[in-house]
Amino acid sequence: MLDIRLIREKPDFVRERLATRGGGDDAKIAEVLRVDAERRKIETQLQRLQADRNRLSKEIGAKRSRSEPSEDLEAQVRKIGDEIVDLTQRASTFDEEQRHLLLEIANLPHESVPVGKDPSANRVARSWGEKPQLSEPADHVALGAKLKLFDLERAAKLSGSDFICFTGAGAKLERALINFMIDLHTREHGYTEISPPFLVRRDCMVGTTQLPKFEADMYGLEENQLFLAPTAEVQLTNLHREEILGLSDLPKKFVAYTPCFRREAGAAGRETRGIIRVHQFDKVELVKITAPAKSYEELESLAADAERVLQLLGLHYRVVELCTGDLGFGSAKTYDIEVWSPGQNAFLEVSSCSNFEDFQARRMHLRFKDRDGKNRFCHTLNGSGLALPRLFAALIESYQQPDGSIRVPEKLQPYFGASEIR
């Protein structure tokens, strides 16, 4: 959520920055400014009446204590009371309308983000390693079937299409990857491990911007208003919602392993082969809550922490700096980390590391007490570290051997308990 004061004071600046995302927000800005002006007008009227009421009510109290008549004043205040009821109603209508509009206006891209309208303007920031030399690489679907690592048909029997059921060595490999990543981030990168609930309240989903805009992509449980979290970003970032943290508590760094649930409405048929786009997948997520001055350096180290996973596993990847038009709704700056998939002959996104600045914090009232004693909004960041099915696919494809077996990367062997899968 943007600060209404910023929009009020620098509307042209806001419009210009939003336009770099691809435009279409001018009408919303005009509308929110109109509502804001109206809201303040009514609020001022309302406050004058309340001040009158307070003053007269005190007089009534004083008169009564002196046993003087006060009926005329009481009648007057009663009348003011009626007007207040009416104005309060109108004021809250405008309040709601303003919040509604603000919740649907995207964040401003950071000035360092390359300007462009689609992924063709994204910038490859760096790449690591090399494509493995494989004469005729099998893709993960073929490898998985052959070695019985997962069973998509039977997963469909349980839950419908686009679900995974890992089996045997596949299930164990997934679990090994989870443990490997969590240990890395807790032991070497200083994150605190969290095992959060998977169901979250609506407010949390609003806080991290999944709602209200993307409700169609979320799984919800109608009767008790809970949602299945689409990413642990929701739980981890909302952990301290509505709190005021001490400056010395920052940065907060959390890592969690959770399943993630996504309807992927409208995504059917696109990039959905095998296990790379499914309704439920496991993910190790990294979240940081930082002071504003530090958030961009924390973004760099967050990406580095996620990249470290791929480096230790010896997987080729590249880091892409998203352009303004490709940026997510709430993000000010994002690096996508893409691992090489020999089977797809393409890079697959396994992590998206973003700095939301105070966009999420403002929605969830997440603040810290600054050195000068003022409460300010924190900055929030998150990135996968990493998403499992795609990592799994890239790993088995990259480490496949001519004889059809899969070599297990050395760093993973203590977790997996064997050096190969055959």
Added chain:
RNA sequence: GGUGAGGUGGCUGAGUGGUUGAAAGCAGCGCUUUGCUAAAGCGCCGUAGCCCAAAAGGCUACCGAGGGUUCGAAUCCCUCCCUCACCGCCA
């Protein structure tokens, strides 16, 4: 699920209809004293918003949330949420 107790500022905790936005203590900030530390003394210290070009200043709202009673509600009534305790049920 049942019964009981409770939700007040960063924290602890007073406060049952009108100068209480809220006592007191702790924490925090500033100053004094001090070789340093510690201790002591004095002062300041909630949040959000509105008016004002701005500052100064003024005003409004907020005591879990939402309604209600009243001229006036932290205080009385209703509903809901949450926390704690005990009982029941349960992986």
